[in-house]
């Protein structure tokens with residue numbers, strides 16, 4: 704439903720489905736999310752969303768939902784600071 708109102712979410716979904724752990728010393732899904740994805744999601748949904756006139760997209764729950772759906776598409780953390788937790 705969110706993606707119907709904001710097609711850019713579908714594009715993000717496609718993009719994140721293609722993210723791979725490229726090897727190297729470590730991969731951190733959290734770091735990837737907060738550096739590369741979160742600012743873009745925040746522009747689309749949640750309290751900071753650009754769509755001023757759409758209360759549904761601007762609901763904080765919309766951001767939470769987008770996070771849950773999109774974050775799951777990223778590879779798992781490996782050898783990063785999150786792993787022991």
Ligand SMILES: [Zn+2]
Pocket residue numbers: 730731732733734780781783784785786
């Ligand atoms: Zn991590």
